[in-house]
Amino acid sequence: MSTMRPLPLAQLVVGVVAHRDLAPESRPQVEAAVREFLLGLRAAYPALPVAVMSALAEGGDRWVAHCALALDMALIAPLPLPPAQYEADFAGAASRTEFAALCAKAQVRVLPHAAGTDAGDRERQYARVGVFIASHCQLLLALWDGRPSEGLGGTADVVGFHLSGEMPGLPLDDAPPNLLAEDDSDLVFHLLCPRARDAAAEPLRSRWLLRSGERPGSEPMPPGYQRLFRQLEEFNRNAADHAAAIARDGGSLLAAAAAPMLPDSARAIDHLFVHADWLAVHYRQRVRRSQWFLHLLAVLTGLVFLVYSEFERWGGYLALLLVLFAVGWGVARVADVREWHRRYLDYRVLAEGLRVQFYWVAAGVPAVDRVRFAYDSFLQKQDVELGWIRHVMRVASLVGVPRPDPGDAGLRWVVAEWVGDAGSGQLGYYQRRAEDRERKFRQTEALGRASLWASLVCALALVVGGSLLADGVARGLLVFMGVAALFAGVRQAYSHKLADKELIKQYRFMARVLANAAQQLAVARTPAQQRRVLEALGDAALQEHAEWILMHRERPLEHNRLG
Numbered sequence: 411m412s413t414m415r416p417l418p419l420a421q422l423v424v425g426v427v428a429h430r431d432l433a434p435e436s437r438p439q440v441e442a443a444v445r446e447f448l449l450g451l452r453a454a455y456p457a458l459p460v461a462v463m464s465a466l467a468e469g470g471d472r473w474v475a476h477c478a479l480a481l482d483m484a485l486i487a488p489l490p491l492p493p494a495q496y497e498a499d500f501a502g503a504a505s506r507t508e509f510a511a512l513c514a515k516a517q518v519r520v521l522p523h524a525a526g527t528d529a530g531d532r533e534r535q536y537a538r539v540g541v542f543i544a545s546h547c548q549l550l551l552a553l554w555d556g557r558p559s560e561g562l563g564g565t566a567d568v569v570g571f572h573l574s575g576e577m578p579g580l581p582l583d584d585a586p587p588n589l590l591a592e593d594d595s596d597l598v599f600h601l602l603c604p605r606a607r608d609a610a611a612e613p614l615r616s617r618w619l620l621r622s623g624e625r626p627g628s629e630p631m632p633p634g635y636q637r638l639f640r641q642l643e644e645f646n647r648n649a650a651d652h653a654a655a656i657a658r659d660g661g662s663l664l665a666a667a668a669a670p671m672l673p674d675s676a677r678a679i680d681h682l683f684v685h686a687d688w689l690a691v692h693y694r695q696r697v698r699r700s701q702w703f704l705h706l707l708a709v710l711t712g713l714v715f716l717v718y719s720e721f722e723r724w725g726g727y728l729a730l731l732l733v734l735f736a737v738g739w740g741v742a743r744v745a746d747v748r749e750w751h752r753r754y755l756d757y758r759v760l761a762e763g764l765r766v767q768f769y770w771v772a773a774g775v776p777a778v779d780r781v782r783f784a785y786d787s788f789l790q791k792q793d794v795e796l797g798w799i800r801h802v803m804r805v806a807s808l809v810g811v812p813r814p815d816p817g818d819a820g821l822r823w824v825v826a827e828w829v830g831d832a833g834s835g836q837l838g839y840y841q842r843r844a845e846d847r848e849r850k851f852r853q854t855e856a857l858g859r860a861s862l863w864a865s866l867v868c869a870l871a872l873v874v875g876g877s878l879l880a881d882g883v884a885r886g887l888l889v890f891m892g893v894a895a896l897f898a899g900v901r902q903a904y905s906h907k908l909a910d911k912e913l914i915k916q917y918r919f920m921a922r923v924l925a926n927a928a929q930q931l932a933v934a935r936t937p938a939q940q941r942r943v944l945e946a947l948g949d950a951a952l953q954e955h956a957e958w959i960l961m962h963r964e965r966p967l968e969h970n971r972l973g
Contacts, residue, residue, distance in 0.1 A: 419649055419685060420642040420798075421805045422451060423486070425463045425547030427540060427568040428470020432553060433604040437473060439614050440553060440603055444477045447551065447599060447616075452481075454631075457643040457650075461486055463547055463808070465539050466512050468505055470553035470603065475512050486808055487516035490539035491532070499532075519808070537563025537577060544572035546804045548639070550598045552619075555605050569598055573621050596621045597635050641798040645760075648753070649685045652692065660684035663768050665827070671819045672772050679768040679806040686761040686802075693754035700745045707738040709897065716892045755959050760799045762955045766948040767803055773824035775941045775948070796959065818937050824944065829928050837924040844917035851910045854901050861898035865891045912961055916954060923950050 432440065451460050462478035463486040464471045478485050489496055493513065497506045521539055540563050544550055550572045552565060559566040563577070571577040573596050598619035616627025625632070649656065664672070664680040711734045718727035745751065769775075830837045868887045927947045934940045 419682060419805075420458060420645045420802050421461045421484070422455060422458045422549065422639060422642065423461045423463055423547045423805065423808070424448070424451070425543040425550045425572075426465075426471055426474045426553070427543065427550060427565050428467075428474065428553035429555065429565055429603065429605055430467055430469035430471075431606045432470050432473070433606045433608065436604055436614070440470070440601065441473055441477055443601055443614060443616065444474050444551070444553075445481065447601075448477060448481055448483065451549075452483075454636075455639050455643050457646045458639060459484065463488065463543050465489060465543065466509055466516070468500060472508065472512065474551065474553070475516070479512075479515055485512070485516040486519070487513060488519045488521060488539055488542050490521055490535040492520055493518075517808070533562050537567065539563075540568035541571060541577065544568055546808060548597070548642075548801055548804075549635070552598055552600045553603045554600060555608070556600070556602055569600070569619070572596060572598055573619060597632065599627065601627075638798050638801070641756075642801060644753075645686075645689075645757075645798075645802060648689055652689065655692075656685055656688045660688045663765065663827075665823075668772070668820070668823045668827075671823070675806065676768055676771045679764055679771060682802065682806050683761055683764040683768060686757050686764060690754060690757035690761050693750050693757060696750045697745070697754050700741055700750065703741055704738055705903065707734050707741075708903075710734055711738075713893065752963075755962050756796070756799060759796070759955050759959045760802060763799060763803055763952060764806065766951050767806065769824045769828040770944065770948055773821045773828075773941060773944050775945045821937055821940060821944075825931055825940065828944070829924055829931060829947070831928065835924075837921060837928060840917050840921040840924060844914055844921055847910055847914045847917060851914060854910070857901050858898045861894040864894045916958060920951070920954055923947065923954075 448460060448462070461484035462474060464475045464478075466472060466475060466487050466489070475485055475487075493509075497509060500506050500509060521535065521542060550569065552569050554565045554569060557566065558564075567577050600617050600619050602615045602617075618625045618627060618629070618632060620632060630636070662680055662684050664677060711731060714727055714730050714734065718724070718731075827835060829835050832838055832841060868891045872884060872887055924947070927943055930943045931940050934943060
């Protein structure tokens with residue numbers, strides 16, 4: 411069985427749910443429609459590799475799997491049971507041989523806590539694999555007759571779960587959170603396929619299904635999903651554009667000493683993190699330089715205007731004002747068109763989400779008996795346009811085979827690397843960042859107070875001795891007051907744009923959270939207790955990152971609001 415393919419970045423994962431007893435005579439028509447659908451996705455999103463996720467049950471699951479392999483697409487195979495138990499449900503030796511051949515070409519993942527021979531347990535396990543597929547694909551392909559399921563976890567149930575987040579009889583801990591949040595994971599492409607028992611099969615038809623309704627399959631994909639997949643493509647394109655620099659300068663979370671003890675999925679997540687983190691730093695530098703340059707232009711514009719108004723009304727100064735404004739507008743326009751600010755925020759949050767995901771996997775967190783992942787609700791309540799970040803994280807979680815017993819070596823390494831102490835780990839990082847931001851904020855406040863006092867002294871001098879001062883001196887004092895206020899105002903605007911005050915609170919909050927985590931980890935008696943602490947820490951970090959991106963989205967780069 412294949413356990414590891416070349417590490418991907420963003421992928422378009424097509425989940426498959428299908429009947430086992432589709433009419434055999436319909437297979438050529440169904441496979442032709444599936445190939446057309448998959449090729450259409452590849453053509454529409456050339457920078458976004460298409461992968462197919464199928465449980466490889468008999469019938470439609472395998473029809474689609476064969477189509478994917480024929481098109482050289484990655485095949486991900488989450489299995490409800492270990493292969494030896496799963497094969498007991500197959501019709502005969504030929505079916506078992508076909509299953510083994512498909513597994514050899516797929517990335518196989520056996521779901522945790524596989525059931526035994528009890529029929530009820532097996533049915534629930536099949537429902538769990540349906541939930542897994544529906545929860546971890548960008549698009550669900552349903553080869554379905556359109557009728558209700560006859561048992562738990564049937565095709566109709568999985569489609570219903572993908573659309574609504576609910577499945578009758580499903581344990582609550584497998585249900586996705588934020589049931590009422592605006593969803594970005596409810597897209598189904600339904601091929602209405604006949605079953606073998608149907609007396610009169612209808613012609614093959616297709617439709618798009620969403621929670622909000624349906625549309626003919628001949629129409630384009632809903633616009634919201636087109637935008638989401640374009641964002642996934644954009645991540646791949648940006649990473650490809652800077653591949654050499656990322657390979658040279660990218661920072662990894664994976665220490666060489668820890669590599670042997672960590673699962674394949676940790677390396678896959680780190681691979682994604684290196685790209686997202688480098689891109690975040692790259693676009694942050696562009697945003698910061700743009701902001702610095704625009705604020706400098708604001709100061710220069712103010713100085714030129716003061717000179718023009720107080721000393722010499724020369725037309726050249728007006729021309730210079732226009733030039734400065736045009737340059738500022740041009741810089742802001744380039745930053746806006748190339749979306750440096752949005753890309754910086756998106757990639758920073760993606761990197762931080764992957765950081766949490768990496769350390770969770772390395773430490774064996776969250777609990778291995780879950781079908782869904784604890785980050786499934788990450789950013790879901792904030793903005794549907796940010797859903798692509800969660801979809802990237804899903805790709806990494808599907809790489810490699812999770813270890814049923816992660817051991818404690820990785821846990822100890824994560825406690826030291828992730829949490830750390832006052833001089834290391836994220837605890838040391840947030841404490842240093844808070845101190846640095848506080849220092850810069852104090853400098854800004856001090857500049858404001860100095861400007862205020864300087865302006866008051868100049869005003870007092872003009873009031874008391876204005877009649878005794880030479881005209882040039884009086885105008886000089888007025889210009890000095892304007893310059894002092896200008897510098898202080900622009901520095902305040904720059905501080906506001908960087909959200910210094912809010913970031914200090916966030917850094918201090920995360921430092922306290924990490925300090926509390928370190929304290930609880932130190933007194934935890936068992937590895938299980940430590941993992942629960944790390945899970946709570948990750949949840950807090952993900953929530954903080956979601957608030958961070960919303961706060962900074964309220965401070966875009968706007969030339970007309972500077973100064």
